[in-house]
Amino acid sequence: MTKIKSLADLKQLKAEVQSKIKLREKGDHPENLIQIRVSMATCGIASGAKETMTYLIEELEHQGIDAVVTQTGCMGYCYAEPTIELTMPGSEPVVYGYVNRAKAQEIIEKHIKLNQLVDGIIPVNYKQIDNP
């Protein structure tokens, strides 16, 4: 791991990781990459987010779908845990609530494979500060 020895180092690393994160290490086909974030704070885990995440990873791999599943913190929709955010290539992210195994399966079958939305979307009701 590289040590950051100066501000220039930090800026350089930022530029590197920024593109890395955009492409998620699978640089060749960023436009084909499906991204899923699973909200894994205490509230999410308590409602089964771990199981959902494991299921998503296994099932996507099993079906040979190229997707990146990562964990993240609390999205704020604690009433609807487990929640996931799905970004299909070239589209806006969509947040789903109450994603248990069955829902996860439905999302894979319908949204990921057929690009159809599934019931249970949670509209994002907050503004991220741009460029934090």
Next chain:
Amino acid sequence: MADYTMHVLVCGGTGCKASQSELIKLNFQNRLSELGLSDEVQVVMTGCFGFCEKGPIVKILPDNTFYVHVTPEDVTELVEEHIVKGRKVERLLYVDPETQASVHDAKGMEFYKKQVRIALRNCGFINPENIDEYIARDGYAALGSCLLEKTPEETIRIIKDSGLRGRGGGGFPTGLKWEITRKSVSDQKYVVCNADEGDPGAFMDRSILEGDPHSVIEAMAICGYCIGADKGLVYIRAEYPLAVERLKIAIKQAREYGLLGEDIMGSGFNFDIEIRYGAGAFVCGEETALIHSMEGLRGEPTVKPPFPAESGYKGKPTNVNNVETFANIPPIINKGAGWFAAIGTEKSKGTKVFALAGKINNVGLIEVPMGTTLREVIYDIGGGIKDGREFKAVQTGGPSGGCLTKDFLDTPIDYDNLLAAGSMMGSGGMIVMDETDCMVSIAKFYLEFTLDESCGKCAPCRIGNKRLHEILERITEGNGTKEDLDRLRMLSTVIKDASLCGLGQTSPNPVLSTLDHFYDEYLAHVDSKTCPSGQCKALLKYTILEDKCTGCTLCFRNCPVGAISGEKRSPHYIDQSLCIKCGVCYEKCKFDAIIIG
């Protein structure tokens, strides 16, 4: 395979469902299938849009049109005009209250996004266990720019100008605190992050540490640079295992990257962080008690002054800030004091994170600009009261705060307004109550918490709160008198005045604020010995209406204490001296012959 080109999103939040959004969805589907468009347009039910006041809401994608107050009858027009002909239905568009112009595109709808995430900017966005993701979102840029491009004084100036106030409850100006600690002369100073978070129902700080631990680490290092400390301590309760774990990972990664340790980014500045575990005592959130607990002493508060800024951990100047306060620091440095100061009200800048809980539809973590009203928080973001019940009160500030009634729904939330209304900002727990909640019992609940958590060092808090609790107990059991109400008030005043630390000084607040706002309810308990919301069991009275009772003997057979008697096929009656108010008869009766009074 259907390849949809358009999506109709129908709000399925509780509020909108109550106003027929199911039927709206069905009408859309039927109408679309009549026109043979089922394969092109998909109708989806969604969660709450957070705009319940204007519900039911329908949003059409991809053009992002947002329709409000849609009725099932409007569907035909929406399908024929918008979907078939591509013309927006003007009369159902949202009208901006200020400009009176219809809003065509949901993206331009500022009002709709009442939340602004600053402290929570990375929560739910980055992987908290990966420092690269934090760096990609401008992480550690603030630290770098402070260490290499700004003097400590300049940095403190920015924090002061931003108007940031402590989010741990007191609301003390953060920049000023840093300046005072900087001015204390000593060979060693400390930065402490208060992650004790003991308020019932609060989980803001936990979520920040779980979702974005690096922002706290970065801010602590900045603080260290400003006050002249090379050591940071995070005091966190051991009951937060996930937060502890993520924080540990984050500290390790920061060390590996050289962002903690010696000569950070070649600046010559050294800083490192250790974790200290608390056992989960509320009083240990108080800064002097917290410091004693870290020193291995009993977690008891001591008199201020001396303030920690003068003499804190191991007698050295110590700057204590809350987790959320720290999480605000990096964006302030990156985006400037002016940016932050432009958000919020005159005296309270920026945003506040609240943990919404209680009888509300969308329980969750929210972050709103200071000055947002309680109504916006409860109805627009929280989705309104559960089960369509009536709003009664909202409790802010936890056991130190008070209850606000519906008269305060339009009060802009900030430190000073809440204080003036008899409550306080506190750390951000917000518990919503509906008409079925008994305010005397609520006051008793908070007092029970205080009783458990009082450290017992001083008499007004230890004994006074016990007495307060006894009086409340008496009232809820139907043995209270009107004099008890005066006694409650007097005793409360004494406890507030004579207690040593903030715990005791604020502990009677739930009692006082409910006495102020719900005096009638207290009166009902002591005068007519009734509990208007039917929560105080001892005050309930179950009686059988003679004319409705068919003498089926169902209640007689189910009463666990044999309090019911009567002949078959003739009216029964309940012996009040035997009744334990369990309510079984009431539930069993098929003829609505039993009433609660």
